[in-house]
Structure formats: structure tokens, C-alpha cells
Amino acid sequence: MNFLGIDLGTSSVKIIVMDEEGKVIASLSKEYPVFYPEQGWAEQNPEDWWNATKEGIKELIEKKQINGKTIKSIGFSGQMHGLVTLDENDKVLMPAILWCDQRTGEECEYITEVVGKDKLSKYTGNKALTGFTAPKILWIKKHRQEVYSKVSHILLPKDYIRFKLTGEYATDVSDASGTLLFDVENRVWSKEMLNALKISEDLLPKCYESSQVTGSISKEAALETGLEEGTLVVGGAGDQAAGAVGTGTVESGIISVAMGTSGVVFASQKEYAVDSENRLHSFCHANDEWHVMGVMLSAASCLKWWVEAVNKGNSKTFDELLYEAEKIPAGSEGLIFLPYLMGERTPYSDPYAKGCFIGLNITHTRAHMTRAILEGVAFGLKDSLELVRNLNIPINEVRVSGGGAKSKLWRQILADIFETRIDMINSVDGPSYGAAILAAVGAGKFDSVNEACSKLIKVTESVYPNKMNIDKYERMYRVYSSLYSRLKDTFNEIS
Structure with a gap:
């Protein structure tokens, strides 16, 4: 069968x-x-x-x-x-x-x-x-x-x-x-x-x-x-x-983060709930329950832009630039990147938002800028995670997928900024795999979507937060969170 x-x-x-x-x-x-x-x-x-x-x-x-x-x-x-x-x-x-x-x-x-x-x-x-x-x-x-x-x-x-x-x-x-x-x-x-x-x-x-x-x-x-x-x-x-089913994100407490061209933070919920300002999408889930979802428009595409557009002439590969970034301390020595290369959806819903580096000084190198991009995307994803927390949805485990999740450095940065364990799973086919699971449930192979996911999807690798980095990233995130409101009018003027 x-x-x-x-x-x-x-x-x-x-x-x-x-x-x-x-x-x-x-x-x-x-x-x-x-x-x-x-x-x-x-x-x-x-x-x-x-x-x-x-x-x-x-x-x-x-x-x-x-x-x-x-x-x-x-x-x-x-x-x-x-x-x-x-x-x-x-x-x-x-x-x-x-x-x-x-x-x-x-x-x-x-x-x-x-x-x-x-x-x-x-x-x-x-x-x-x-x-x-x-x-x-x-x-x-x-x-x-x-x-x-x-x-x-x-x-x-x-x-x-x-x-x-x-x-x-x-x-x-x-x-x-x-x-x-x-x-x-x-x-x-x-x-x-x-x-x-x-x-x-x-x-x-x-x-x-x-x-x-x-x-x-x-x-x-x-x-x-x-x-x-x-x-x-x-x-x-x-x-x-379907992608959430494909990663087993069907139980309350499991959060999925898709790091593709865009970035998605997805949380399953047994009870219907809506963010008061509709900064999160509230949709029906595929397991007869509900989910909320935050979407940032530029996630792994920020790194792709940095490698292929900005650094193309240097013939540096993704792996080489990430290797340089590993040697830079958490926080990129005060350099912050705003990942709004295509505007933003969550939490600001602003098509005029612009990407930028904040805090550049003469000591910063390309490696600092690469790491700042990784951190800036993680901060942007944390914006959605905090909205999920505000709905009193538990966050026990975060499962990551997509091209950006292939980088162990990026997974470690996520773990430090999210202050939670980051998991990789055995499923790599995402939405198509979720669709096949739904087909199996419909054919009677499993009694429910949740049962199917618990039997088919397993954690294969985990990254845990580095306690030495958590306080530094929390301070950096407070600065990051304040920047959009300070620059919003400037973004509009540029546009």
C-alpha cells in the first residue's frame, strides 16, 4: 500500500x-x-x-x-x-x-x-x-x-x-x-x-x-x-x-520554523485564538485543530543575496562565508542587520520597510556582516515567536526546515536567540510529505494526523542554547526591536 x-x-x-x-x-x-x-x-x-x-x-x-x-x-x-x-x-x-x-x-x-x-x-x-x-x-x-x-x-x-x-x-x-x-x-x-x-x-x-x-x-x-x-x-x-504535518508540528508545544526564501514561524493550537492586532495569521490546521503563523518576507534569501549578489566577485561560497562568520563572537560586536529586503509582513506589514546594517564601524569585516545577517534573520523570526508566546501557546521544541536550516551555525544562533532547543527531523520533503501523510490518514492507515506524525516523524539532531550568549542576544534583540519604529518614516521617505 x-x-x-x-x-x-x-x-x-x-x-x-x-x-x-x-x-x-x-x-x-x-x-x-x-x-x-x-x-x-x-x-x-x-x-x-x-x-x-x-x-x-x-x-x-x-x-x-x-x-x-x-x-x-x-x-x-x-x-x-x-x-x-x-x-x-x-x-x-x-x-x-x-x-x-x-x-x-x-x-x-x-x-x-x-x-x-x-x-x-x-x-x-x-x-x-x-x-x-x-x-x-x-x-x-x-x-x-x-x-x-x-x-x-x-x-x-x-x-x-x-x-x-x-x-x-x-x-x-x-x-x-x-x-x-x-x-x-x-x-x-x-x-x-x-x-x-x-x-x-x-x-x-x-x-x-x-x-x-x-x-x-x-x-x-x-x-x-x-x-x-x-x-x-x-x-x-x-x-x-501541509508542511507542518510533514514536520510533525501538530501538537501544542512544538513550533516549526521554515527558513526558505521567506521565514515562517508556525504553531499548532488546540483552541482557536487570534492575535489582537492580527500580526499573526490565524488559520485552520490540517489536523482538525487550528494554527497561528508569522511570516517574514526575507529569511534565507538574505544570505543568498549576500553571497550571490554582494560577494559574487569574490568567488566565495556559502560555506566559506559561514566559516568566516563562525569566528565572530555572538552579537557581531555591535553590528545589527535589519532583514527587510522585500518589505515585511510580521509583525509590521510594511511593504516599504528596507534592509540595512546598523552600527557599522571601522573594525567590522565581511565576516561580521555575514554573522549579523544570520542574527538579523533570527531576530526577525523571534518577533513572530514572541507573538506566539503572547497567545500563551507553549514553546517546548522548535523544529527547523528549509535551506537555511542546513547551516549548523545558523541553528545555533537560533537556539541562543530563541532560548530553546532547535531540532532537525528525518523528514526532508515538507509539504509533499505532509500531503502523503494526509492521504494515509484518509485511507485508514492511521486513526488521526497526530498519530501518523508521532509514528513517522523523528528528531535526528538537536542544538541547545549556549548560556553564555543568551544575555548578550537578549540585549541585542531589545535594540533590534526598537529600530523599525525609529526608521519607519525614513523608509517611507526613501520609497
């Missing part, structure tokens, strides 16, 4: 096959383009997703010699917030507007004004951001009236793949949470939001829990992919919730 996990990312789809013991026995990725037709816009062709996915599944089955009959169920992960519109004949009406598209600033202001900031938080647990789906729908209503008049179905990106595989219009609670049309606390579409924005619920897909069965592989999809007709398909989850 095997389980298929499909992660529909922004640049590629990753597909894995997991066996009953949790071992990944086959995997592959297929890329597709992103289009930027105007400044701040980001779009994709849903058919590109489908072509990559069906070809990937077929290739996985044929080249990896996986018998399609052994795949008992399929789970999804996917980029969140994107808008797919279908007409009454299920034809895609226009390119999908992606999570990173920034065209909906006016719509976000409109939503906040019409609904009210407090009611928006009450109804959805979140505030209006350009990435979310509802502002995109309003943008189409205003700017593409001829398209909106033909819309019969609205889907999120991964759910378009579900539709192509099963013929069902369905989504899951974690992905729906990022639409700004969902009552996160009660896990249903928000009638208050739909009425306020004049959007018909008839356009929206049926919503399921992440491990619930939503349909099965159709005869047509079976012929196109090599899968067996009737194979079960479960709800799946948005990429962050």
Missing part, C-alpha cells in the same frame, strides 16, 4: 510516493512558468499546473516502476490564496492570480472599510492583505466585469488539480482560511463576509477537513495519469499546514 503526495508550488509541482512505513520510495518535480504582465502582478496558467502534474504522475509510475494499483489514496498541498475562475463548462476564464500578486491594494482598503477592522478579525481571524483571495475576486468584479459575469466556480490552485483528477469542486479548511471568506473559528464559509462583499456562496467549493475523502480518480484522469480509477483523494492542505 502506497500513498501519493502532490505539492503544487509556485515554480514547480513536487510529487512523492510514500510507503506504509513512511519511507519516500519515489519523487520528482516538474517546473512551469510564472508570468508578470505588469509591475506587481503575478499570474500562472492553470493548464500548466495540470499538464505538469499529470505528466509527473505518469512519469513517476512508468520510470520509477510504481504500480498504480498500489497507490491507495492521494493528498494535496499547494500554494495558497491564488484565484482560479471557471465558467459553466469548466473552462478556465483567465490566468490564475497568485498569492504574491500585489494589484489589490485598493480592494483591501475597501474590505477593511466596508466590513470594519474589528469585524473582519471577528469573522475571519485575519486582516485584509493583498495576497488573500477575496480582494482578487473584487478586483475581477471591478476590472474584468465580462469575466466575472461568466464565473460559475472559484477554486484555489491545488483544488483545480483535484477537479481535474476527480471532477469535484472541493477545498479544505486550511486553504480556505486564506481566502478571507472563511469563518476560521467555526470552519465554514463566512456568511457575513460573503454578504458584505456580495459574493455568492454558490461560486465556492464544498469545504472538507484535510484528511477527509473528497472524491476519487475519474476514468478520464486514470487514463491520463496511470492511476487506478476509484483511487481515493483527500482534502489536503495549504502549503504551510
